[in-house]
Amino acid sequence: MKHESGPDITNKLHYDTKKRFLTVLAVGSVALLVIFVFSLTQGHYVMTFMEALDSLCGVITSCFTGEEWDTGEMVIYHLRMPRSISVILVGMGLAAAGTAMQAMIRNPLVDPYITGVSSGASFGVILVTLSGLFAFSALTIPVAAAIGAIAAFALTITMSEMVGGRAMAYVLSGTIIAAGLSAASTLVITFNSADYQSIMYWLFGTFAYQTWDNVYVMLCVLIPCFFVVIIAAKRLNMMLLGDENAQYLGLNTRQFKRLMMTIIAIITAMSVAYCGVIGFIGLIVPHLTRMLVGGDHRVLFPASMLVGAIVLLVADIFCKSVGTAGELPIGAIVSVVGIPFFFALLIKEGKHYVM
């Protein structure tokens, strides 16, 4: 092989997956931590960054020393920490769900929103809150969201596989199901117009009313889900090659798909249940991160989860601090801020990034 010779010959495998993983983890965590503390400074009661950091440390150390809290610590603990932590969890969740979904369906166009999962979850929530048919408890809403999400996703997948399972089939049937469910939601809302305002506010996505109870439920559900998704990174890499090729590599794709779909639906349902429908994070963040760190899910997953959390946290800070009368809807902010940024990166990296 004559053309192989030359001075620039590389004779070693640069196995740097581990290094890339650790770099992503280190840089991402530090960035996330800084933005997290910054997010704690924002609100009606104004603090500086150092004050917020100080209060946060105070809250943490008081767990061990049992010290009394001052006002800053009270505000941080009761008002701002639950909000910021749920923003982080939802950002991570939507990004992870989008990344997993894009790999599984091998379609860069899909996210929980497009495949009807978000609509299913929100329909479930609207149905139980407005119809008055169900007894109410703390878990009613997340459970309803999860059932709606899983049902909608199962329907999308079944329909698209029935018509041949091509990439476009998933987008089409997902869009149709999402449209149908949104229409059904609209009808349910119309018949219960008394609660219209609060429901619409939730539908556009908001983190305004988070409590520690919500955070605990989210933590309990999402952490195991994240764990499963991250462990599945290598299998998702195989799925990128297509169902048939994944099977050649020894993967039971049918079983794996079912597992991943359930996990994705549950993650999406959690964020919809507590924070409303937030589009774009699940679609844009995986792309953005893939352009930055490449397609290996072992690096891509932690990276996109961190980026998802950071993006959503920044958007939430913006919502908290800019809105004069009330808050801005975070879903809209994410789209408005995200799109130009995404395009800039696409123009720069797009040549190497085949979609």
Added chain:
Amino acid sequence: MSCESPMLELEGVQFGYTKAFINLRGINLSADKGKFIALMGPNGCGKTTLMRCVNCLLKIQEGSIDIEGEDVLAMTRKQVAKVCTTVPAEMPVEFSLLLKDFVSLGRAPISSGIWWDSDEDQKAIEDIMRAFGLLKYQDRRLSQLSSGERARALVAKGVVQEPKVMMVDEPSAHLDIKYKVQVMELLKEQAKNGITVIMASHDLNLVTRYCDEAMMIKDGVIYSYGDPNEIINEQSIKDVFGIDVTVVNVGGINYVVPRPPSESDSIRDPDSYRGERTWSPGGRS
């Protein structure tokens, strides 16, 4: 020889996607270790279907498939992947996988690590990428590779899987003559190293030049099976592909030269060429 069971043995394999339509019937094949065997026949004759049967992607309705004397049908998907792999004709270039990540995926069924590639995996990947001249491109995204590099990468991924049987689906389809020869040399080398290579190919001249054995399939049944230089002749091409050719012999190897269509009227008469079927197995995206 007879005391040892052959590497891959098919007996009376029958498969149909539907009950009414039998795609493969009575396929027998006995391939020894290190043999390079070609499957030939018109599009839709059942070559790819046969490969999918051997890999247990499709469940055969009659017959048996053994690899080293072990029944493949009784194995789990992972067990099959440890003894047998398929090298597809194309790779997905979306999603920005790097070449090295792509090749390393081949280790998945045999790797000891759940998440990271072990040192042993890395060594195997490095050795094979070096042998295939791919190390230079290791940090490129798949979309940035040329067809020739992709074809080699696909074979490399199959080889790092350390299979006993490797099925290769039309590896030379989009390649220029230089890369065709390069890929054939690579496959031949793998066969020499002890992998039984089964290749579906339309390139008859490469088959006669490189393969140890060849099987001609027509409408799902074996038309002929044996030494490629014996079974590829003017009559068999006429029977299987429905066209007239001239076969010339250069240095003991048969080469197929198509005759101009004016001499072979059958091309204009669709009924005489029944190889191409409109029906397709579906699921290909």
